[in-house]
Amino acid sequence: MKQAEILEKMQEVFDGVFLEKVAAKPDLSAADVEEWDSLMQISLVIAIEQKFRVRFRVGEVEAARNLGEFADLIAKRMEP
Incomplete structure (x- = not known):
């Protein structure tokens, strides 16, 4: 799955x-x-x-640093 x-x-x-609309874009961060x-x-x-049926380790x-990197981590977890 692509980013x-x-x-x-x-x-x-x-x-x-x-509660407020937040656009999920690659450069978005919690800050x-x-x-x-x-x-x-x-x-x-x-x-x-739950959505992606993956699990993450602590840390x-x-x-x-941002959603793009988080999406890449999800993609890595989803690899067979």
Whole structure:
């Protein structure tokens, strides 16, 4: 699955988690969204793990600097 396809599916998660509209684009980071705090981060990771049927190790998600890198991590997890 390509990064653009993953970001489209991440948008569905964002629409269900955030109160305000947040566009899932590659350069987006938590610092860009006022509502995105540590509790929101946990909610997002859980929702994304469920949506993509993947699991992340502790620290993996935090190492991603933006959604593009996070999408790449999801793609890597989805490889057979």
